[in-house]
Amino acid sequence: MRARRWVLTALAGVTGVAALGLYFAFMVSACPPEQASDIGHFGGPFTLVDDSGAPVSERTLAGKPYAIYFGYTFCPDVCPTTLLDLSRWIKTLGPDADKLNYVFVTVDPERDTAASMHTYLSSFDKHIRGFTGTPEQIAKIAKEYGVYYKKIPTDDGSYVMDHSAIVYLMGADGKFVTFIHYQEDDASAVAKLRSLAEAVPSS
């Protein structure tokens, strides 16, 4: 029984790795070589606007590690849950929370304006900033972070979005450190954020 469970787990693991491999192979082949993201190499330059309407780029985030999450405000379940989780983790971090930046990037730039993201984010921790841009600008940053997103039409002529539901943790140098997975337990997520914050010298 135990052996069988082990075999099943191993099989699931191998399938997962294979699927991830295919996904990255697709991501890399879909990008021009100069923009290609290797495994474990996420991030890069971007030009967007924040939820106050001010222009932002990778330089805006430089000097502080950051947590970055991609979603959209029409999302009824995963996005508010993740933003609420992130708000709770920020609160747990206490004063260390200020050592990091927290960014929510929309994958639905057609509906998520700076103003609508600002209203939406008013329900979550004030550290979290919203970034939006043109569809092309969003496509570029999504590609750099290996974020998958796709518009799925619904009956009423509208659409929902499939998208990666992972929080990326990035160093102060803009280099990828680790992920926080969807519904990762609080202790593990806070430990990851705290270790990111502790890498920053106290001012």
Added chain:
Amino acid sequence: MRALFKFSSTSKLALIVVLFALTPAAFAQGGGTSTIAAEGPWARATPGGARTGAVYMTLANKTDASDRLTAASSDVAAEVQIHEMSVVNGIMKMRQLTDGLAIPARGSVTLKPGSYHVMLIGLKKPLTVGETFPLTLTFQKAGNISVTVQVKAMGAMQDNKSGGMGKMEMK
């Protein structure tokens, strides 16, 4: 002329009321005649300006024949759909169940966060904790069933555990 107009709109209203009373929907709502029980309908409070929300509950089929939730409607949203959500390999997928959601004979299906939900699209105003709102569920066999949805905290996970693991006082 004005009085005549008033009279005619009143009779139209009366006609609508009579027609409504004659539909199977009216019978489905009456006490023990309902073949589907919609237990503990609840929704999460929505963030500021949010245009969508999700309603959860347990649907129990008390008959020997399977049934199907095919549609839903509510005054609080422009459009209501039945959706399935899943997260596979870190990717969130949401699909409209255009054929509805099957409720097996003598069985039940739980709509919950991370799984099936009744999706409210085009919310007329945000859902706030403590509020209730009406929702009409349409089943292939059981007809229409009206329920009252209770709005719980934004991070709530289940109807009987308001707040639960995600509870947090938000400003």
